[in-house]
Each structure stands twice: as C-alpha cells, then as structure tokens.
Amino acid sequence: MSATSGPHWERAERFLADTDRSRFHDGALWEIRRRRDQRARGLPEWEALRALGAQIKAHTLSRLPEYLVEFEANAKKHGATVHFAADAAEHNRIVLGLLRSRGVERVVKSKSMLTEECGLNPWLERHGIEVTDTDLGELIVQLRDEPPSHIVLPAIHLRKKDVADTFTRRLGAPPLGDAEALTGFAREHLREKFLAAQAGITGVNFAIAQTGGIVVCTNEGNADLGTALPSLHIACMGLEKLIPRGADLGVFLRLLARSATGQAITVYSSHYHGPRPGGELHIVIVDNGRSAIRAEPEHRRALACIRCGACMNTCPVFRRSGGHSYSTHVPGPIGSILAPLRQLDKHGSLPHACSLCGSCTAVCPVGIDLHEQLLLIRRRQVDGARPVPGGVRHSGSRQRRWLAAIASWVLSSAARTARLGAIARWFGRRWPGLLRVGPMSRWSATRELPPMPRQSFQQQHAARRVLRAGQAERERRDERGQVPS
Amino acid sequence: MAWASLELLEAHGADVDVPSGQTCCGQPLSNMGAAAAARPLGARFTATFSGYDHVVCPSGSCTAMLHRFAAHGASAPVPRVYELCEFLVDVLGVQQIEASFPHRVVLHQSCHALRELGLGTPSELGGGATPRDNPGRKLLAAVKGLTLVEPTRADECCGFGGSFCVTEAALSSRMGEDRVLDFERTGARVVTSLDMSCLMHLSGVSRRQQRPLDFMHIAEVLRGRPLPRPGAGDEP
Numbered sequence: 001m002s003a004t005s006g007p008h009w010e011r012a013e014r015f016l017a018d019t020d021r022s023r024f025h026d027g028a029l030w031e032i033r034r035r036r037d038q039r040a041r042g043l044p045e046w047e048a049l050r051a052l053g054a055q056i057k058a059h060t061l062s063r064l065p066e067y068l069v070e071f072e073a074n075a076k077k078h079g080a081t082v083h084f085a086a087d088a089a090e091h092n093r094i095v096l097g098l099l100r101s102r103g104v105e106r107v108v109k110s111k112s113m114l115t116e117e118c119g120l121n122p123w124l125e126r127h128g129i130e131v132t133d134t135d136l137g138e139l140i141v142q143l144r145d146e147p148p149s150h151i152v153l154p155a156i157h158l159r160k161k162d163v164a165d166t167f168t169r170r171l172g173a174p175p176l177g178d179a180e181a182l183t184g185f186a187r188e189h190l191r192e193k194f195l196a197a198q199a200g201i202t203g204v205n206f207a208i209a210q211t212g213g214i215v216v217c218t219n220e221g222n223a224d225l226g227t228a229l230p231s232l233h234i235a236c237m238g239l240e241k242l243i244p245r246g247a248d249l250g251v252f253l254r255l256l257a258r259s260a261t262g263q264a265i266t267v268y269s270s271h272y273h274g275p276r277p278g279g280e281l282h283i284v285i286v287d288n289g290r291s292a293i294r295a296e297p298e299h300r301r302a303l304a305c306i307r308c309g310a311c312m313n314t315c316p317v318f319r320r321s322g323g324h325s326y327s328t329h330v331p332g333p334i335g336s337i338l339a340p341l342r343q344l345d346k347h348g349s350l351p352h353a354c355s356l357c358g359s360c361t362a363v364c365p366v367g368i369d370l371h372e373q374l375l376l377i378r379r380r381q382v383d384g385a386r387p388v389p390g391g392v393r394h395s396g397s398r399q400r401r402w403l404a405a406i407a408s409w410v411l412s413s414a415a416r417t418a419r420l421g422a423i424a425r426w427f428g429r430r431w432p433g434l435l436r437v438g439p440m441s442r443w444s445a446t447r448e449l450p451p452m453p454r455q456s457f458q459q460q461h462a463a464r465r466v467l468r469a470g471q472a473e474r475e476r477r478d479e480r481g482q483v484p485s
Numbered sequence: 486m487a488w489a490s491l492e493l494l495e496a497h498g499a500d501v502d503v504p505s506g507q508t509c510c511g512q513p514l515s516n517m518g519a520a521a522a523a524r525p526l527g528a529r530f531t532a533t534f535s536g537y538d539h540v541v542c543p544s545g546s547c548t549a550m551l552h553r554f555a556a557h558g559a560s561a562p563v564p565r566v567y568e569l570c571e572f573l574v575d576v577l578g579v580q581q582i583e584a585s586f587p588h589r590v591v592l593h594q595s596c597h598a599l600r601e602l603g604l605g606t607p608s609e610l611g612g613g614a615t616p617r618d619n620p621g622r623k624l625l626a627a628v629k630g631l632t633l634v635e636p637t638r639a640d641e642c643c644g645f646g647g648s649f650c651v652t653e654a655a656l657s658s659r660m661g662e663d664r665v666l667d668f669e670r671t672g673a674r675v676v677t678s679l680d681m682s683c684l685m686h687l688s689g690v691s692r693r694q695q696r697p698l699d700f701m702h703i704a705e706v707l708r709g710r711p712l713p714r715p716g717a718g719d720e721p
Contacts, residue, residue, distance in 0.1 A: 013655040022659070030638070033609070040611030047613040314609055316642045320659055353653060355646030355660070356516060358600035362609045378518030397518075404519030408511075412525050417508040442651045446658035447689030457487035461503045 005327075007349035012321035015157075025157060026319040032153075033313040035262025036363070043258070053255050054367025056248050057304035061294060067209040067242045068285070074212025078274025080281040088118035091286045095120060095201070095234055096127055098282055102232055104129065104198040108190075110216065110223035111135040112203030113151050113307055114236045114286060116329040120201075131201075132193040134222035136186055143170040149323030151330055152260045152309035157322045190222075200226035204237035204283070205306070206252055210245045213273040214283060217256060217266040224270050231279040235272065239285050240303040252306060255365035259308035289342045298376055302337045304366040311360035311370055317353050326350060333360040333370040340377050348397075351377040421456050428452030486681055489704035490543040490569055497577045499541075506533045512550035517648040520558075527554040531563050539576060543569040543704055545598025545679045552602070569704060570679060571604055574620035580627065584709030587630030591673035592622060592703075593664070593687065594640040595680035604679070608639040621679050621703050628707060634671040641667070645686035661690035668698060675699045677706045 005011075016022050040046045060067060072082045085091035091114075099107065107124065109115065109131055121131050121142070133142045137154035141147065143166050148154030155163070163182055167173035171189055176182050202223045206215040214235055216223045227233045243252060257263040275281035294300050312318045312332030323331040327347050328339035336350035351374045360370040381397040382404060410416045427434055429452045436444045443449070455463075494501045510530060511523030530551065534540050542548045548568040555563040573579040598604045598621075605619035625633055644650065644660025651657075665687060668676050676698055678684050688700035699713050 009653045009655065012653060016655050016659055026663070037609050037611075040609070042612060044612040046611030050611070316644065316660055317653070317656055320663075321656055349652075351518075352649065353656075355596070355642050355644055355649045355653075355657070357596035357642035357646075359596070359607070359609055359642070362600060362607050375516065375518070378516075379520050380518070382518035383521045400517055400519060401522075404514045404517065404522035407514055408519070408522035408525060411509045411511070412529060414506045414508055442654040443689070445654065446693060447661070447686065448692040449689065450685055458503065458505060460488070461491075462505065 008321070008325055008327070008353040009349065011325035011327075012317075012353070015322040015325055016320065021157070021159070022320055022322065024159060025322055028156060029153075029313045029319045032261060033310075036259060036310060036313065037262075039258045039262045039264070040363075046258075049251060049255060050365050050367060052251050053306075053365050054301075054304065056243060056251060057306075057366045058301065060242055060244055061240070061300055061303055064239065064242065064294065067244060068239060070209040071207055071212060071242060074210065075214075075274075075283060076212070078212050078281075080212070080272075080274050080283055083282060083284045085284055085286045085288070087288045088286070091118045091236065091284055091288070092120055092123045094284050095236070096124060096129075098232070098234060099124070099129055099199055100127075102199070104232065106130045106132075106193070106197050107199045107201055108132050108134050108193055108197040108222075108226040108230070109138075109201040110203065110218060110226050111138055111154070112201065112236055113148075113330060114203055114238050115201065116147060117238075117288065118236075118286065120236075132190070132197070134190055134193070134226055135218070135220060136183065139186060139190065140166060143167070147324070147329060149331065150309060150312060151307050151332075157324065194225050194229055197226065197230045199230050199232040199234060201234045201236065202227060204235050204241050205256065206243050206249055207237055207241045207283070207285075208244075208246050208249060209242055211273065213246075213271050215249060215253075216270045216272070217253070217268065218270075219261075219263075219267040221268045224268055227270075227272070228276070231276075232282075233272070233275065233279065234282045234284065236284045236286065239287055239290055240305070256306055256308050259306075259310040259363065259365040293338070293341050296341070299337070299341055299373060301368050302334070302341070302373055304368055305334050305338075306366055307334075308365055310363040310365065311368075314359045314363045315354075316357060316359070317355065321353070326353070333374065334368070337370065337373045337377065344377070344381065348381060351375075351381070418456065418458065425452045425454070425456070429454070486543065486702040486704055489702065489708040489710060490541075493569070493573065493704050493707055494541065494577075496583065497573060497579050499577065501541075502537070504533050510547045510550045510554070512547060513647050515550060515553075516646075524558055527551075527558050528560070530554070531559060531561050534564055535561070537564055539572065540564050540566045541569055541572045542566055543679075543702065544681055545595045545602055545604065546682060549597040549601035568598060568602055568604060568620075568679060570620040570624055571602070574618075574623055579624065582624055582627040582629075582707055584707055585629040586706050586709050588674045588712070589632045589634050589672055590625065590675045590677055590706060591634050591636055591668045591671050592625060593643060593668070593676055593678040593680075593683055594619075595678050595683045596640070596642050598679045599640055605640075624707055625677070625703070628709070631706070634673050636664075636667040636671055638667055643683045643687050645683050647682075650686055657686070658690055661686050662694070665691045665694075665696055665698065669696060673698065675701050675706065675712065677701050677703045679703055 075082050083094050124131050133139050140155040140163055149157040164176050173185050202216050204214045205217045257266045311334050315333050318332045326335055328335045339347040354374050356371050358371045382400045410420050511526030514523040545568050548566050551566040600607055603617050606616045643664045644657040681702055684700045691698050
C-alpha cells in the first residue's frame with residue numbers, strides 16, 4: 001500500500017496538486033487508450049469477440065468448482081503439483097514452505113497482481129528470502145518501496161527522471177538520461193539476479209481446465225527467463241483465472257493485449273504444461289474472498305476480469321488521480337468494485353471515485369458492467385439492504401442516508417420543491433457569497449454558481465397560461481360582440 | 486433553456502403541456518446510492534405524466550434515469566420518455582431548423598446521452614458495433630451560419646457526475662478544466678450540450694477562471710438565442 005492514507009478524494013487531491021505530473025499521467029494513459037480504441041475499431045469482429053469473452057467467463061464462473069477439479073486432475077497428469085489456499089495467509093505459507101524446504105534464498109518474480117494482493121514480497125523478505133521483481137516497471141516500484149500504481153504499467157506514475165534517480169539512489173547507477181540507457185542498466189542488474197535465483201515465481205493469466213496447462217503473458221520475456229534458469233517454478237493464481245478449453249484461449253489472448261496496450265498480442269505468451277525436465281512446477285490457487293463474491297448474483301461477473309487495465313486507461317478519474325489514490329492493490333474501476341466487496345468500510349470511498357460516465361463498461365473485454373456495479377455498491381452503503389461478506393456498513397453512509405431522506409421528502413411535494421427553489425433563488429440573488437461557505441463551498445471553491453433567475457420556469461409558464469387563457473377569453477368575447485343580435 | 490425547449494417543440498407542431506405537479510426524477514439520489522429515497526419520486530413521475538402521448542425531457546441524464554426507472558423500478562407502465570433532440574428528429578421528423586446562429590460551436594457529448602441513451606457512437610466502441618446517429622449533431626448541422634468544431638477528445642467526461650462533483654471536488658474541477666481547455670483550443674465561441682448539468686459545471690469552472698467561452702443548452706442554440714455575453718470574447 002502507498003504511504004498515504006485517507007479517502008480517495010483526499011489522495012486524489014494530493015496527486016492533482018502536482019499539476020505537471022497528473023497532466024503527464026493523464027496524457028500517457030490517454031495515448032494507451034487511443035491505441036486500444038484504434039485496434040478495437042480495426043477489428044470487424046471486436047464487439048462480437050467481447051461478447052464471446054463475456055459468455056465464456058460467465059459459463060466458467062457458473063461451473064467453477066467442476067472446472068477447478070478438472071484443471072487439478074489434468075495439471076497433475078503433467079507432473080505439476082496443485083495447492084489450494086483459502087486466503088492470502090495460507091498462500092504465503094505455502095510459497096514460503098516450498099522455498100524453505102528446498103533451501104531457496106533468492107527468488108525472481110514476474111508480474112503477479114495476486115502476490116501483491118497477498119503481500120507476498122514483504123512476507124518473504126521478513127523470512128530472509130530475497131525477492132526481485134523482474135518486470136521493468138515492477139522493479140522500479142520495488143526499488144522505491146512503492147506498490148505498483150497500475151496493473152499493467154506499474155510505474156506509469158513516474159517520469160524518466162524519477163527512474164534515473166531511483167537507479168542512482170538504490171543501485172548506484174550513473175546519471176542516465178534516456179530510456180534506452182535506463183533499460184540497459186536494469187537489464188544488467190537483472191541478469192545477475194536471474195543467474196543467481198534458485199526459484200522463479202510467476203503469475204498466471206489463464207489456466208486451462210481441459211489441458212491442465214497455464215499461460216503467462218509478458219512483453220519482456222522475464223517470466224520465461226525466470227522459469228528457464230531455476231529448477232523450481234511456483235505459479236500463483238486466483239481461482240477466477242480458469243478457462244474451460246484450449247480453444248477458448250485464442251479469444252482471450254486476442255482480447256487481452258488489444259485491451260491492455262493496443263498490441264495485437266503480447267510479445268510472449270508462454271505455455272506451461274507441467275515442469276521442465278528435472279524441475280518442479282507448483283501451482284497455488286487462491287480464493288481469498290473470491291468465492292464470496294461468486295456467491296453474490298449481482299457481482300459474480302466482476303470475477304470475469306482478466307486484468308487488462310483497459311478500464312483504468314479509459315477512466316477519466318484514474319487518469320487524473322493516479323493508481324496510488326486507490327486504497328487497494330488493484331486500482332481503477334475494477335478495483336473499486338473488488339475491494340469494497342471484501343471490505344466495504346475500509347474501501348468505502350472508492351465506489352464514489354466515479355462520475356458514472358460508463359466508458360469502463362464500454363471497453364471491458366469481458367463485458368463487466370463496471371459503472372453499474374459501482375452504483376450497486378453505493379446502494380448497499382446507503383440503503384444497506386444486505387450485509388456485505390466480510391465487511392461492515394460504510395460509516396459515511398449515515399450522512400448520505402439522511403441527506404437522501406430529506407431530499408426525498410422535499411421533492412415528493414411540488415409545493416415543498418417550489419418553496420425550496422424560491423429560497424435558493426432568493427439567497428442566490430441577495431447573498432451569492434453565502435454559497436461560498438458551508439456545504440456548498442466544495443462546489444464553489446473552484447466553480448461559479450449560475451446566476452439565479454427571479455422566477456422559476458414553472459412560475460413563468462403558469463403566468464403565460466393565465467395570460468393566454470385571458471387572451472382567449474377576450475377573443476371569444478370580441479367574437480360574440482361582433483355577431484349582430 | 487426551458488423556454489427555448491418549449492418554443493422548439495411548439496414551432497415544430499407539438500401541443501405541449503408542462504404539468505405543474507412535476508418535481509425531480511430522483512437521479513441525484515439514485516446516483517449517490519439512495520435508491521429507496523429515489524423510488525417515491527419515480528412513482529410521482531408516473532402519476533404526473535401517465536396521461537400524455539409522449540414525455541420529452543431537455544436532459545440526457547434525466548431521460549436515462551427515467552428509462553432505468555421504467556425498466557427496473559416502476560410498478561405501473563411509464564410513458565416513453567424522449568430526450569429533446571431525439572424526439573425532434575425521431576418522432577417529429579425535424580429536418581429544417583429556422584434559426585440562425587452565426588458562431589463557432591462545440592458540442593459537449595454528455596456521457597448519459599451518449600452511452601446510456603445511445604444518442605451517438607462512443608469513441609471507444611470497436612469494430613462490429615452498430616453506429617448510432619447523434620440527433621443533436623444532426624440538428625446543429627441544420628442551423629444557418631453555425632460552424633461546428635470538434636475537440637481533441639471526442640467524448641471525455643466533463644466531471645460533473647452528480648454527487649461526484651462534491652465528494653471528489655478537486656478531481657471534478659480538474660476534469661472540467663481539461664474539458665474547457667480542449668474546447669477553447671478549437672476556437673469555439675459557444676459550448677453546447679444536451680445536458681444542462683454538464684454545462685452548469687463546465688461554465689462554473691470556466692467563469693471562475695474568467696475564460697472566454699459561453700455555455701448554452703442546445704435548445705437555445707437551435708432557437709438562435711443571443712449570446713449571454715455578446716461583447717465578450719470575439720470570434721476568431
């Protein structure tokens with residue numbers, strides 16, 4: 001987690017205060033979004049592919065226990081060992097146990113949001129094991145003791161100079177100016193780590209029930225190097241990573257890279273069917289609250305997420321507030337659903353970090369209705385119809401509930417609404433400064449309120465109605481007067 | 486704005502009533518999560534408007550809210566609600582607009598009209614999606630003297646977002662500012678939209694920063710109303 005704390009709006013304010021950085025961040029991600037849009041438009045079957053992805057995921061989630069059993073059996077046939085972990089702590093214990101029993105002291109790890117979720121790095125480090133993140137972005141944030149700020153682009157919140165400073169401060173690098181030199185330096189540093197590693201940990205993008213194989217997608221080939229050199233490979237995955245058949249993989253590989261970065265396909269899509277000769281492959285499948293979300297009919301489809309990050313890149317809030325403004329390891333729209341579903345109180349501000357523009361829903365490659373899900377979670381906070389698994393009702397909800405009740409009472413009566421309007425217009429005209437203090441100040445700190453008219457449209461319209469009725473009456477009288485008696 | 490909408494409908498042959506019992510569709514409450522508090526307002530809407538052939542609303546987001554209510558919350562049939570431009574084009578078949586508006590205009594695509602009502606094709610839709618007409622754009626093109634210009638980001642959210650503009654005030658303002666700057670770069674004199682709430686937020690940001698743009702609801706543009714500040718900000 002980031003060193004900062006507090007609700008999303010407070011963290012967002014901090015990121016926005018550095019105007020240059022937040023504008024750069026917005027621009028960089030907008031460019032990624034633009035590439036994705038271009039790719040999506042260039043593929044005549046794109047929307048059909050999204051629909052297919054959504055259907056396959058919905059089907060898989062409906063039969064998840066069966067597919068887990070099938071996957072385990074088929075993975076074992078290839079000589080892999082499958083472990084099940086109920087929560088983050090069990091996952092970490094399993095991984096530590098595997099490393100310790102084999103005397104491993106140095107580990108290389110490719111990108112895995114699951115290990116971020118479980119806090120694996122600090123856990124292993126506390127137990128004397130050196131972990132090196134080998135994805136370039138992950139390495140940069142690891143050297144800075146920061147969490148990744150984006151699930152695909154972990155260091156997108158940083159600028160070239162920040163990276164150079166980090167390499168100098170932590171690795172004693174000479175001052176380096178351009179991206180190529182920085183990458184070259186990181187490559188040198190990582191090569192030593194790869195050669196010395198006794199185990200490689202990877203995430204999993206897709207686990208295929210029918211074949212028992214797993215697929216890991218990277219652009220840097222770091223997962224391949226990390227699993228090719230050491231003899232022990234530990235692959236960590238959330239249980240929602242399953243897909244039924246090998247034939248389904250093509251759908252998701254096409255969706256994933258296009259949605260994530262606008263590439264046609266990731267540079268490396270590596271398949272692991274069992275360990276390499278003489279080696280070991282352990283697959284750790286983690287629940288950690290996923291079954292509880294699966295049991296929620298309204299939210300089950302949030303588990304379809306393939307972690308492409310498209311919802312983040314398109315989100316006007318994320319682009320401006322940065323990943324560290326979210327109180328959770330998966331930021332952005334999808335994170336603002338998954339985290340509050342687990343701990344509503346802790347992550348209660350996230351569902352409100354959304355203007356409901358709906359762009360996330362329009363890009364999601366597996367058809368998650370993200371903005372609708374956020375609205376449903378807000379509804380739980382305020383209406384509180386049902387308790388949330390593992391969570392308590394958000395403490396900010398009482399204020400919203402009262403506000404809503406009062407507003408509903410006023411707006412349920414035309415007379416009360418008219419009176420409120422009259423009061424607002426009167427104050428707005430006489431004492432516009434009054435709206436700069438109190439509850440309205442959060443609006444008026446940066447925005448002018450519109451000038452207030454003397455009368456509401458309804459009053460003016462009613463006046464016209466009376467006027468017209470009078471006119472019609474006069475015309476009728478005139479007509480009668482003209483008729484000769 | 487309301488008068489301009491009324492005149493527009495009357496000018497194209499509609500017999501328009503403005504029922505006096507109407508209040509609010511309940512969207513602000515629903516969007517902050519207070520669905521229960523919003524429900525009586527939906528019921529009130531049904532009672533007030535059920536006797537009419539068509540209901541027309543000069544706001545995309547209120548129309549979207551009423552569609553949601555009709556789909557999920559209503560206990561009785563709710564009359565079909567149309568956004569103003571949608572009604573003019575799809576129901577009244579309007580092709581010609583009498584007004585003249587000799588200014589450079591940029592259209593702010595409000596998210597709810599675009600993505601919830603489908604009045605236009607969002608920029609992020611991919612291959613194979615059915616392109617959708619934007620009735621507002623169609624009507625603006627028919628106005629004499631009007632030059633429609635395009636912002637760099639076709640349909641980025643303005644940051645109003647209902648309760649969002651208060652809970653996330655700083656972000657909301659930045660989003661508004663970015664939008665205003667994009668509009669300004671087009672050389673437009675007037676920003677127009679199907680949604681008054683987006684315009685209120687955008688003009689609020691713009692006026693606080695004393696920027697040259699004017700903000701007018703699309704009904705006002707389609708009626709050829711005078712600029713709110715005729716002297717300010719000369720046309721490029």
